[in-house]
Amino acid sequence: MLRITGGKVYDPANGVNGVIRDVCIQDGRIVADVEAGRTINATGMVVFPGGVDVHTHVAGAALNFARAMIPEDHLHSEPFVRTAIRRGGISGATPTTYVTGYLYGGLGYTTVNEAAVPILSARHTHEELRDTPIVDKSTCVLMANNEILLDQLEAGETERARHFLAWCVGAAKAYGVKAVNPGGVTAWKWGKDANTLYELVPGYNKITPAGIIQSLARIVDDLGLPHPLHLHCNNLGVPGNYATTLETLKLVESNRAHIAHIQYHAYGGNDWTTMRSESTRIADYFNAHPNLTADAGAVLFGNTVTITADGPWQHLLYKLTGRKWGNIDVENETGCGVVPYVYKEKNLVNAIQWAVGLEMLLLISDPWRMSLTTDHPNGAAFWRYPEIIELLMNADFRREQIKKLPPKVLERIILPELTREYTLYEIAIITSAGPARSLGLRQKGHLGIGADADVAVFNDIKEARKMFAYPRYVIKGGEVVIEEGEVRKTVEGHSLLTQPFHDPKIADFIRPLFQQYYTMSFDNYPVEMERLEHPDVQPCTQANS
Amino acid sequence: MGGKVSCTLGEVKNRADLIVYWGGNPAECHPRHFTKYSLMPKGRFVPNGRKDRTMILVDIRETASAKAADIFLQVRPAKDFEMITVLRALIKEQPVDTKLVAETGLTLEELTDFAQRLKKAKFGVFFFGMGLSMTRGKHMNSAALLTLAAELNAFTKFVAMPMRGHGNVTGGDVIMRWTTGYPFGVNLARGYPRFNPGEYSTIDLLIRGDTDAVLVLGADPGATMPQPAIDHMVRVPTIVLDPKVTHTSKIARVHITTAVTGISAPGTAYRMDEIPLPLKPPLKSPYPTDEEVIRRIYQAVAKKPPLMPPVRPKVPRV
Amino acid sequence: MSQTIFTLKQRPDVPLEAEVLTPDVVASLSHGEVASLPLFMGKRQFRVDDFFEVNGSGTDNLVFHGDCGRVKWIGRAMSHGRITFSSHAGMHLGAYMKGGIIKVGGDASDWVGGEMSGGLIHIHGHAGGQTGAAYRGSMKGMKGGTILIEGSAGIELGMRMRRGLIAVRGPVRDFAGLQMKGGTILLMSGAEIRTGAWMVRGTIISLKPLKMMPTFSAGCVYNPNFLRLYTKSLAEHGFTTPVDAWHGVYRRYTGDTSVPGKGEILVWSGPAH
Numbered sequence A: 001m002l003r004i005t006g007g008k009v010y011d012p013a014n015g016v017n018g019v020i021r022d023v024c025i026q027d028g029r030i031v032a033d034v035e036a037g038r039t040i041n042a043t044g045m046v047v048f049p050g051g052v053d054v055h056t057h058v059a060g061a062a063l064n065f066a067r068a069m070i071p072e073d074h075l076h077s078e079p080f081v082r083t084a085i086r087r088g089g090i091s092g093a094t095p096t097t098y099v100t101g102y103l104y105g106g107l108g109y110t111t112v113n114e115a116a117v118p119i120l121s122a123r124h125t126h127e128e129l130r131d132t133p134i135v136d137k138s139t140c141v142l143m144a145n146n147e148i149l150l151d152q153l154e155a156g157e158t159e160r161a162r163h164f165l166a167w168c169v170g171a172a173k174a175y176g177v178k179a180v181n182p183g184g185v186t187a188w189k190w191g192k193d194a195n196t197l198y199e200l201v202p203g204y205n206k207i208t209p210a211g212i213i214q215s216l217a218r219i220v221d222d223l224g225l226p227h228p229l230h231l232h233c234n235n236l237g238v239p240g241n242y243a244t245t246l247e248t249l250k251l252v253e254s255n256r257a258h259i260a261h262i263q264y265h266a267y268g269g270n271d272w273t274t275m276r277s278e279s280t281r282i283a284d285y286f287n288a289h290p291n292l293t294a295d296a297g298a299v300l301f302g303n304t305v306t307i308t309a310d311g312p313w314q315h316l317l318y319k320l321t322g323r324k325w326g327n328i329d330v331e332n333e334t335g336c337g338v339v340p341y342v343y344k345e346k347n348l349v350n351a352i353q354w355a356v357g358l359e360m361l362l363l364i365s366d367p368w369r370m371s372l373t374t375d376h377p378n379g380a381a382f383w384r385y386p387e388i389i390e391l392l393m394n395a396d397f398r399r400e401q402i403k404k405l406p407p408k409v410l411e412r413i414i415l416p417e418l419t420r421e422y423t424l425y426e427i428a429i430i431t432s433a434g435p436a437r438s439l440g441l442r443q444k445g446h447l448g449i450g451a452d453a454d455v456a457v458f459n460d461i462k463e464a465r466k467m468f469a470y471p472r473y474v475i476k477g478g479e480v481v482i483e484e485g486e487v488r489k490t491v492e493g494h495s496l497l498t499q500p501f502h503d504p505k506i507a508d509f510i511r512p513l514f515q516q517y518y519t520m521s522f523d524n525y526p527v528e529m530e531r532l533e534h535p536d537v538q539p540c541t542q543a544n545s
Numbered sequence B: 001m002g003g004k005v006s007c008t009l010g011e012v013k014n015r016a017d018l019i020v021y022w023g024g025n026p027a028e029c030h031p032r033h034f035t036k037y038s039l040m041p042k043g044r045f046v047p048n049g050r051k052d053r054t055m056i057l058v059d060i061r062e063t064a065s066a067k068a069a070d071i072f073l074q075v076r077p078a079k080d081f082e083m084i085t086v087l088r089a090l091i092k093e094q095p096v097d098t099k100l101v102a103e104t105g106l107t108l109e110e111l112t113d114f115a116q117r118l119k120k121a122k123f124g125v126f127f128f129g130m131g132l133s134m135t136r137g138k139h140m141n142s143a144a145l146l147t148l149a150a151e152l153n154a155f156t157k158f159v160a161m162p163m164r165g166h167g168n169v170t171g172g173d174v175i176m177r178w179t180t181g182y183p184f185g186v187n188l189a190r191g192y193p194r195f196n197p198g199e200y201s202t203i204d205l206l207i208r209g210d211t212d213a214v215l216v217l218g219a220d221p222g223a224t225m226p227q228p229a230i231d232h233m234v235r236v237p238t239i240v241l242d243p244k245v246t247h248t249s250k251i252a253r254v255h256i257t258t259a260v261t262g263i264s265a266p267g268t269a270y271r272m273d274e275i276p277l278p279l280k281p282p283l284k285s286p287y288p289t290d291e292e293v294i295r296r297i298y299q300a301v302a303k304k305p306p307l308m309p310p311v312r313p314k315v316p317r318v
Numbered sequence C: 001m002s003q004t005i006f007t008l009k010q011r012p013d014v015p016l017e018a019e020v021l022t023p024d025v026v027a028s029l030s031h032g033e034v035a036s037l038p039l040f041m042g043k044r045q046f047r048v049d050d051f052f053e054v055n056g057s058g059t060d061n062l063v064f065h066g067d068c069g070r071v072k073w074i075g076r077a078m079s080h081g082r083i084t085f086s087s088h089a090g091m092h093l094g095a096y097m098k099g100g101i102i103k104v105g106g107d108a109s110d111w112v113g114g115e116m117s118g119g120l121i122h123i124h125g126h127a128g129g130q131t132g133a134a135y136r137g138s139m140k141g142m143k144g145g146t147i148l149i150e151g152s153a154g155i156e157l158g159m160r161m162r163r164g165l166i167a168v169r170g171p172v173r174d175f176a177g178l179q180m181k182g183g184t185i186l187l188m189s190g191a192e193i194r195t196g197a198w199m200v201r202g203t204i205i206s207l208k209p210l211k212m213m214p215t216f217s218a219g220c221v222y223n224p225n226f227l228r229l230y231t232k233s234l235a236e237h238g239f240t241t242p243v244d245a246w247h248g249v250y251r252r253y254t255g256d257t258s259v260p261g262k263g264e265i266l267v268w269s270g271p272a273h
Ligand SMILES: [Zn+2]
Pocket: A055, A056, A057, A115, A116, A260, A261, A308, A375, A378
């Protein structure tokens, strides 16, 4: 039993805006009152629901591939020295799994969504997530370039496609469905890309990226998955891509969709020299369409490594940087590319990217539909979120930072004109309540009675950067895991998953195809439930169909 | 700087029309490789199987695998690095020295033809073995082939993959990466991981005699390592965990018999392309699993007073 | 000039890590403070005086007696002062060094002057592998300063170096100047194979014939007069070069064409006419 008393509580999901009240915890849940147990005096502090990261890359084959590529980054990152409580490890752009848990917990985050999991290596992702303490974990399975699925869409077998997709979510022990550069990764397997939404996908006679996007958004809604289609649009990072993004948003008008790392999809211009921000156009459309949610994918200057299932983009980035490049294509399902990258303040393109991330966060008017992310580690490592919060809450600080950019940038961005400053209430929305709602996690992102007892307590100070970097207390599932910025206890997290309904006979349909196209035995393909740490199946709204 | 461009084996099965084995003898060492993944299977985009594929073998001698190859290129011993570097120049149409090229054992014409085939493939793959990675030049030979594969992607689709030895080497590599950030050659003595192959890799530690104890798990270094390394294992307390008595057990102070992973102990094995496969043991063993033994050793050690003071001095990062 | 003298009591079984033993750390300390600085051996922490007899209080002039071949990281990132070894020195000697002088009477191990940016390291015996090299994964090796080796040197000498000078009197093993991007390497007794492999820029000068990579193009024969400058500055450090070397003519090779790079290798081809 635990009582947090005297703190200013921000619980947007329940309309609580900076009210001094007690938060009581028993058996891992928020309760109305407790009679005994520890009391934390949070006078002079603010109390938030535990943070929720809607889009991050913290585990699995691609990230683990990246880890091996950047020993030089590990060498210069802060080492985590082993203690009696916590294990040793490495921070930096691709923290080791245990350190990932400590670092997220150390920011007051208690739930993360690993956004890109191939079914074929989902077992690996879950093994890593098991070794990621403190946070609860959900995953999105990559479907938009799955060739068995594309074959069904090509053949017009939409119902079978739905059953197949539902089976895949269950097999991967995933929570949601992710679409990355629909059709483009398949094309990449021949060294090509899908640059327009209406061209045929190489190897197919009927399907286009547009068709894949619409079908997937519809299937996800039909299955009643709690999280909408998690969509990484085509032409990521390319100047002039805002047009593709707008077309994509129109395609999903009659469905729900979550637009991942929207910053990377809001550029104008024709090439790298004429690139400019088109955040206003994207935000205007977005603001008028409540079916959409998004996350920022904001960029901060400095060293990082970019990892995405978007193979063609990564090859382009490699050609631009001339540095290292890693790529793994995953049979029949997806691909992945890895390129170490430095975002430089004095680089025109990078400066525009930095500005566009903040512009999107400031221009999207409804904070409930916009989550704070850096598409970790693509835009910056997640442990740098407090720097972004400072930029959002403090327009003066923002102006100081803009002054450091090359002057040429000013005519390409609109950031200097934006005066909005986020309130603490809005920060609680974009870091917790909003992403929880977008993910459809009813137990998360709020402090109402019955919610999971995931709570973050921060000093109520002016500098948001310091305030959010060092929470005074972090409570996960009712246990105090962080105190005074130090790891005090390392609890195990839950694995959040869904099991959407599928016709059990679909397995008989998949088996022969699988034997033909794959190199693993079909029986070994689905991840066994026993391999998950504390599996926690979340309901779909459509029990069957 | 190049990089590492790879894929899962199913991509090879479904797409590869050019398969190059380099410094390996799959016919004898990985017999299922041809039939399951690379040469023979009918794939989605290579429906005629073997007929749709070209295989090239590069090795220092004509091994049994040469029979399976369409083209055999015999490179002189320890000239792989030169040969690959020449290919890197040729694909970019850069000049090379004809006379020095010939010292690789292959003529400029042969290498030019090879470079053209690499560029013209629709989907090419290099599988490389210890004949490349363990001969003079070692990691730089592998780096050369990985770089060549990465650079070929300016023209077509090309990947490269090491053919690992037996046992779950890849699994060890994968787990080291997620727990320490590094694949091998990791030192944890200072409470956090440090990486420096040559300094912290097992063979170098043993040859220099840098350790005062050795724990051997899932390996038989007593059979494979050079004599100075073996001498050191004899000198210091060496503990072996293995289902059977190995060469190393014979020189070790302690041998602990453990259950055979995959037959009587569960777990995960990672295939050479890092795809995880569940191990579902059909039998039970009277012996403890490796994991259980390690856990018990760890628990016993944890009871001892810590070796480092609780507050560590501020020292520079090394 | 006052000195701080460290005499090794016994050669350690397991290598010692002594990154605190630099003029920057030691100079301002009392004798007692120097003696109690931390050293690490495996998982254990020790004091300097557990392994060394310490004479004198802290100065910026450190002298090591005894075989320190198993003591790593001495002189790490030093910016000034002087370190002298009467015998051998261990791995990572003068790594990340910014300034000052290190002199080794005996041999040094691997990674001498790894990623150093300034200062002078003079080894009278042999040096190990990766001298003046980049650490694993890093794009930049030595960025400045001078490394002089009277004996032989191991593999990957000056790997990915950007600036600075490395001169080796004895033979050098494989991959000297690997992926070099700048700076100068002087090989007085040649090198085994793969010299200058994948080099992008920079200069390698060899006074002995070299086994060239096939990816270098042979060019003209000439007398590069900048060599006189090098010989002069080397002589100032007591590192002598034969008169023929700077009077001689050199065959110029450029490469590595596989990159493609614009590095140059100058191979002595005889005395000037
Ligand atoms: Zn992402």
